[in-house]
Amino acid sequence: MQRRDFLITALCSVGLPQVGVADTKPRILATTGMLGDLAQHLCQDFALVENLIEVGLDPHSFRPSQSDIRKLVNADLIIANGMGLEQQMEPLLEKLAKRAPLYFAGQILDSGALLPYSQDFPDRHDPHVWMDIDLWSRILAGIASALVEQFPIQTDAISRNLSDYKSKLRSLNAYANEVLGTVPVDQRILITAHDAFQYFGHAYGFEVMGVQGISTDSEASILRISDIVRTIVKRKIPAIFVETSVSDRNIRAILEGVRAEGGQVVLGGSLYSDSMGSPGTYEGTYVGMMDHNITTIARSLGGQAPKAGFEQKLTGVAL
Numbered sequence: 001m002q003r004r005d006f007l008i009t010a011l012c013s014v015g016l017p018q019v020g021v022a023d024t025k026p027r028i029l030a031t032t033g034m035l036g037d038l039a040q041h042l043c044q045d046f047a048l049v050e051n052l053i054e055v056g057l058d059p060h061s062f063r064p065s066q067s068d069i070r071k072l073v074n075a076d077l078i079i080a081n082g083m084g085l086e087q088q089m090e091p092l093l094e095k096l097a098k099r100a101p102l103y104f105a106g107q108i109l110d111s112g113a114l115l116p117y118s119q120d121f122p123d124r125h126d127p128h129v130w131m132d133i134d135l136w137s138r139i140l141a142g143i144a145s146a147l148v149e150q151f152p153i154q155t156d157a158i159s160r161n162l163s164d165y166k167s168k169l170r171s172l173n174a175y176a177n178e179v180l181g182t183v184p185v186d187q188r189i190l191i192t193a194h195d196a197f198q199y200f201g202h203a204y205g206f207e208v209m210g211v212q213g214i215s216t217d218s219e220a221s222i223l224r225i226s227d228i229v230r231t232i233v234k235r236k237i238p239a240i241f242v243e244t245s246v247s248d249r250n251i252r253a254i255l256e257g258v259r260a261e262g263g264q265v266v267l268g269g270s271l272y273s274d275s276m277g278s279p280g281t282y283e284g285t286y287v288g289m290m291d292h293n294i295t296t297i298a299r300s301l302g303g304q305a306p307k308a309g310f311e312q313k314l315t316g317v318a319l
């Protein structure tokens, strides 16, 4: 049986939602941690918010298990990124959208705000929109509307929470512009494991080179690696970055390649791209993940950032 058929059969066999006596709060299931963070801030304690894709897993390649499918079917609202991020789950999400409340968060953004996926796919858009804090704030507003529609009795609380978190994200965006603006112009080039940072580069004025493409499903070519090695040596780029949810193999090959060419580059740190940090840590929140990325990038590329970042809560810059 093909994977797609398996998923659809599994979905049909899971049956109707089973709500336990203790489960009186609505259950909201977000695919990624970044979406779950927005839903959690908007709902506070009136709903139980859970993330489907666990910390450190890659949403491009994530395939739901039977118990994941059960969670999806039992949710009172599913929030997915859409735009091809949850690539392996697309057939299942499309199927679910016909029988369960499912909100695709990317739909609030008009195409003028979106970046292209690649030249090979002119009709598709880059799904990594959380990397631009202003765009993510618009996604927050879209999720708030979806929550109001689903839970109208909570309208006042959602509106209040929306206003509070929007204001926090506005401050974070101001911090990003200020701190990243201290990076010397000729060093504003961000080299990472895969192309998750195009929106970041677009918003904060950085050229971005991902070793792998927008999705992690294609292997980086030798040609791409040697092209990046040449760029680093020629432009004297001081640091490159690994990502917590993507293998560091290619980035390490680049480090070796640059050194073999007589260039100097260091590992600037580990960035949170498609997954946040561990639950319960500062980096396990959207604000913490972005603070970590902004602060790490600025420091590694010759800029200046306050000792402990935006909120004085950074738990350490992973190398």
Ligand SMILES: [Zn+2]
Residues within 6 Å of the ligand: 060, 128, 194, 195, 196, 214, 215, 216, 274
């Ligand atoms: Zn990605």
